[in-house]
Amino acid sequence: MNILIVGSGGREHAFAWKIVQSPLCQKLFVAPGNAGTAQLATNLSIGVNDFEAIAAAVLENSISLVIVGPEEPLVRGIRDYFESREDLKKVLVLGPDSKGAQLEGSKDFSKNFMAKNQIPTAASRTFVKETLEEGLQYIAEQQFPLVLKADGLAAGKGVIIAANAEEAQSTLREMLVDAKFGDASHKVVIEEYLHGIELSVFVLTDGEHYHILPEAKDYKRIGEGDTGPNTGGMGAVSPVPFYDDAFQKKVEERIVRPTMNGLKAEGIRYVGFIFIGLMNVKGDPYVIEYNCRMGDPETEVVLPRIDSDLLVILKAAAEGKLKYVNFAVSNKTALTTVVVAGGYPGDYGKGDVIQVPEKQNYTTIFHAGTKHSEAGEVVTNGGRVLAVTALGTSITEARQRSQTAAAAVQYEGKYFRRDIGLDLL
Ligand code: AMP
Ligand code: GLY
Numbered sequence: 001m002n003i004l005i006v007g008s009g010g011r012e013h014a015f016a017w018k019i020v021q022s023p024l025c026q027k028l029f030v031a032p033g034n035a036g037t038a039q040l041a042t043n044l045s046i047g048v049n050d051f052e053a054i055a056a057a058v059l060e061n062s063i064s065l066v067i068v069g070p071e072e073p074l075v076r077g078i079r080d081y082f083e084s085r086e087d088l089k090k091v092l093v094l095g096p097d098s099k100g101a102q103l104e105g106s107k108d109f110s111k112n113f114m115a116k117n118q119i120p121t122a123a124s125r126t127f128v129k130e131t132l133e134e135g136l137q138y139i140a141e142q143q144f145p146l147v148l149k150a151d152g153l154a155a156g157k158g159v160i161i162a163a164n165a166e167e168a169q170s171t172l173r174e175m176l177v178d179a180k181f182g183d184a185s186h187k188v189v190i191e192e193y194l195h196g197i198e199l200s201v202f203v204l205t206d207g208e209h210y211h212i213l214p215e216a217k218d219y220k221r222i223g224e225g226d227t228g229p230n231t232g233g234m235g236a237v238s239p240v241p242f243y244d245d246a247f248q249k250k251v252e253e254r255i256v257r258p259t260m261n262g263l264k265a266e267g268i269r270y271v272g273f274i275f276i277g278l279m280n281v282k283g284d285p286y287v288i289e290y291n292c293r294m295g296d297p298e299t300e301v302v303l304p305r306i307d308s309d310l311l312v313i314l315k316a317a318a319e320g321k322l323k324y325v326n327f328a329v330s331n332k333t334a335l336t337t338v339v340v341a342g343g344y345p346g347d348y349g350k351g352d353v354i355q356v357p358e359k360q361n362y363t364t365i366f367h368a369g370t371k372h373s374e375a376g377e378v379v380t381n382g383g384r385v386l387a388v389t390a391l392g393t394s395i396t397e398a399r400q401r402s403q404t405a406a407a408a409v410q411y412e413g414k415y416f417r418r419d420i421g422l423d424l425l
Contacts, residue, residue, distance in 0.1 A: 002027040002062050003311070005041070006048050006078070007069025008034050010338070010368035010387035011296035015067060015310075016040045017364065018303045022311035029061060035378045036367025048073045051081045058091055065315055068095035068272070074292050075105035075153060079271075092318035093271070096292050100263065100270040103290035107149045107189045110290050117262035119255055121287040122147070124191035129176045138190065139168045145193045150175055152184030156232055161193065196281040198288065199240045200298050201251055203259075203276065204313070206322040207269035210260055211313075212252065214305045214329055215243045216298040217424065222345060224419045231345045232384055235420030237335045237395060238301040242280060251278065251285045259290075271318060300366050300387040301334035335398035335421050336389040337406040341369070342413025344383035349413065352380045357408035362401050363390045365409075380411055395421045 001024055005012050013036040019025050020040050031054060033043035046053040048070055058066060066082070068074055077098035082088045095101075102109040114121045127135035139146065146168045150158030158181050162168035168190070175185035198220075202213040216238040222228040243251075255276060263270045275291035275298070294302070303310065307328040316325045341348035356365055356378060366389060369382015388406040392398030399421045406416045 001025070001064045001315070002029070003065045003067065004029045004031060004044075004054070004058060004061075004063045005033075005037070005067045005069060006031055006054065006073060008032050008037075008048070009069065009296050010366040010384065011294055011299040012069045013037050013366040013368070014300045014303045014387075014389075015069065017366065018306070018310040019314075022309045024309070024311045024315070027061065029057065029063065031057065034367045034381065035370040035372050036365070038372065049076055051078055054078070055082070055085065055088055059087065063091065065092045065094065065318060067314060068093065069293060071101065071104050071153060071291060071293050074098070074101040074272075092315065094314055094318045095272040096268070096270045099266070100268045100272070101292040103274065104292040105153060106151050107289070108151045108187050111189055111191075113262055113266070114287060117258045117265075119258050119262070119287055120285065122191040122194050124189050126151070126187055126189050127172065127176065128187050132172065132176050135172050135176070135188070135190065136169050139165055139172065142168075142190075143192075144168070147191045147193050148172060148175065149189040149191065150181040150185035151187035151189060152181070154181040154184040156230065157181070158184055159230070194279040194281055194286055194288065196279040196286075197242065199243060199278050199280060200295050201256070201276045201278060202294060202298070202302060203256055203274040204317050204322065205260065205270055205272070205274065206317045206320045207271050208320060209323045210256065211322060211327055212256060213327075214238045214302050215240050216295065216301050218295060218298055219417060219420055224417050229345050231340070233295070233297045234338045234340070234417045235336055236295075236297045236301045237333065237398075237421045237424060238298070238305055239333065241424055247280065247283065247285065251276075255285060255287060271320075296368075297336050297338050297384075297387045300336040300389045304334045304364065304389055304391060305330045305332065330391075332391045332393060333395050333398045334389055334391050335395065335402045336366075336387045337402045337416050337420050338368070338384050339386045339388060339406050339409050339414055339416045340384050341380050341382070342415055344415070348383055350379070350381050352412040354378045354380060354385065355410035356386070357405055360401070360405055362392065363388065363405045365389075365405065385411070385414075395424055
């Protein structure tokens, strides 16, 4: 079958890398892709939100499965668009419709959803411009730190952790009155700060059945020791040692099953990935957020641990036949180190020539923000440039391999964290 992956990050390169290993895969396309996906697939120069151009490419290239990587096209309704067109109805799409994608697209929706379904999460209230005064008063009565979240998609920047009431109140004003995050902050969720360790759990569902994929821990801050501003993710590890049988059971019983049942109760046939961001609070899981897609860089450690034919699994999920497939998961540890552009997550340059090291055993270099220059060189084209994944029999071994390869990458202003996985040892 011919397949299209929508997106251009390390996540999409990892999907492409795994999918081309399947005998089922005939032609693979990525829109728009990066310099890494270009080595495995045909990149199509189409933006992820240009549904008409995506549809035209699907018809022209006889594509029968579309895998949607990032959240934005899902929240904007790429699945709904395909379902609405008679000539595209037979094309399988892996990713929820816009209603399902509200789990990520609206924090207010997801908080209400969790409340309705008794899914453990931080206590919260939602405010709009008209209820600003109430919001300011509410803040005055809270404990700190306090978390303020823009309701809509804000490219990972919409969460502010305020240290005291003054900061929380001025943030609330900026979000609601000055539209700090544009339309995304016309509603603001204010929630209690949870103390604990984070981890991410991924569920693949065909709308009826589900399968829980390997978990991962992400390193969100730019600086070593989890310091400095938040990023899209600076590294990831899978498996996570504290995700033991007892914790897994709590996650499935208290969170995954009620989420599936809740979606059905809303009349949502959710086809795709649900990424559940969790906080382990003294051994009990709480949901920090839902995402309607796989994580990046988590995908770069989750997929290398799946030994089964991923394309068979993804096709089955898109067809509603997930219960018929087998999942074999490797007990190896996967660790990825993200190599970023100097200045990221603030302003950074693009177009620097990258020297990617030679392929080493147990190591795979996934491209994120890269492209081919007109001269044919691989150059930087984003904040997160490469995700260097290694497998090992322990965190220590995987970490050493990943770090060695990350150190061998060369370009102007390169930076990476040297402490990925260290906290888990
Ligand atoms: P989100 O975009 O919801 O994932 O939030 C970004 C990051 O903010 C999370 O990965 C957490 O590190 C942090 N965060 C969000 N909500 C909370 C919370 N209620 N308590 C503590 N940290 C939080
Ligand atoms: N690494 C976090 C995310 O993909 O949202």
